[in-house]
Amino acid sequence: MLSKKFKHKIVSGFISCMLVLTATAANAEKTLTAAVPVPVDTVWGNAFKRYAEIVSEKSEGELRIRVVGPESIPAQEQMQALRIGMIDILSTFPGAYRSEFPEANVQEISNVSVDDQRKNGAYAKLKEVFDNRFDAELLATYAEGLGFHIFLSNEIKDINDLKGLRIRTAVLQQPLLKALKTQPINIPIPEVFTALERNMVDGYSWSSLGLSDMGWDTMTKYRVDPKFYNIIFNVFLSNKAKEKFTNDELKLLREAAVEFEEKINVELLEAERKEYANQDSLGIKSIDLGSELPVLARKVYWDELTRNSKFASELKLLMDIQ
Template identity: 40%
Template sequence: MSAWQCRNVLHRLQVAAAALSFCAIVGSAKAEEITLKSAVFVPPSTTYGIPFKRFVDHVNETGKGVLQIRIVGGPEAVPADGQAQAVKNGVLDIAAIPPAYYKSAMVEGDAQILSNMTVAEQRKSGGYAALNAIAGERMNSMYLTTYGIGVPFHFYVTKEMAITKPEDLSGLRFRGQPNYNALFKHYGIAGVNIAAPEVYTALERGTVQGYGWPLWGINDFGWEKLTKVRIDPGFYNVVNTVLMNKSKYASLTPEQKKVIDDAVVWFEQDDLRYTAEKTKETLELQAKAGIKTVDFGPEFKKLAVSLYWDDLKKLSPDAMAKLQPLLTK
């Protein structure tokens, strides 16, 4: 074989090797797309599932070819009270759940319910970082983002009666949950533990004469049909934490992390708009349903927050002493 032929063969081999190398790079890039498994504490199509689905949809749109999130379902797929543990163990990569569902592991999460700050303000004050650090230590999880801030809790009454002051609620039975206990006790309200899907029947039969629930979502269950009065002002904050397995996040490539991080920035900015619009829509819906309002004044809200801080300080005195100033303005 002549020198020219040798050079020609060598050139062809180099071209072929380059082509194979390019194909390998392209194939590797395609293989890098990762799909994370997630769940939410309620069905994704309901009031408190929709914001999480909006976050997931944004990730999937902006992360094509890099990172995707699949919602395996709501509580029918992974029970709500087991989702935080599933994230800790890596069975789930992400879950959207209120701190009430991981209170046994991290009671400090409930402090965020009592904050009067936006998520952006909590990040700036160091409060969000403090909660994130505790989640990392206790649950191998990180606080990706939070939604529901700015949506207050309320008392709702289904009984036809004259109500002008908190003391008028004394002796009534309300469906509630643990974060209402101190306020129920203070005003002589009997708290009854009833699963949300069973509350309509309890209200209809008069088993309970009212309930505690956030501003949003009573129409998910049809409760607005039986509700006569909403007590204002609202108190606390709805908090739904988007937890992510800390080890999983650490294993992502910089490009994959950027998809998540950018989505968090977008979500927290856009959620302000979404929350304002949803709140306006909810107030209109409740007024249309004939729900009247009674205002107990600012001291009612102040007392509710104060009583629950006192409760939480008994459970975790050192941490709450540090968190309260970081979450209060």
């Protein structure tokens, strides 16, 4: 029969062993924090979650990414959070850091593919800026092929009919809307539905995806085609965060970014196709203004950027096909 003292040693040893195993498991699994500028359960939040899934799969669960949205860190503060290492990864759009990088929107107005930007050196120039200004590595760029539309409450016959219309907009679309002689109106996103409901605006400019997330699809009658500009989301890794990882883990994060970029672009284009079909089913009609609209959109924004920036002029040579 075992003595009480011996039993105590066995129990103590078992507990110690379990603590060691638990600590080992905890050390084996690393959790990264990533931020997105939109609610995590929207189409764009869910898109980035695909990267988290790929990282988890490739690492066999040893690397996990916890995704938070603007309810945790406001969108305009997320780049600073990345810079100081408060978060490890950030997926965001250029407008979120335009105040610190005035030429940021070149990615959205470029008509050169991301692959070609990598080949001609434009992408390397952007990566250098991000590294120097934000202390972050650019891992991936996605949503290529998607764009923006003007959505309206009432029908127009041609591009001249946009003159005078009150259009809710963001900074990116303002040069175009001013060129079209509309009345660009800045309304916070949560207030757009009420503005449409009360006829405070005649329409809004928004991405080709996400209307149903906002509930605006039920208040929209017309979509102006073709789409213009590019929807761009960049994925950044904080340089400070790199200290947490081994070289193999960093390699995995980069390889996962390449795989993510390839897969998510295909998935988002399919989501866009379904979005258009859904808009058709809701009775949202297309008004095709022809190629004049996207050409004008690019021209007016490039003109604005290059007027004030030599760097924008350098990028235009690489990122704008005439």
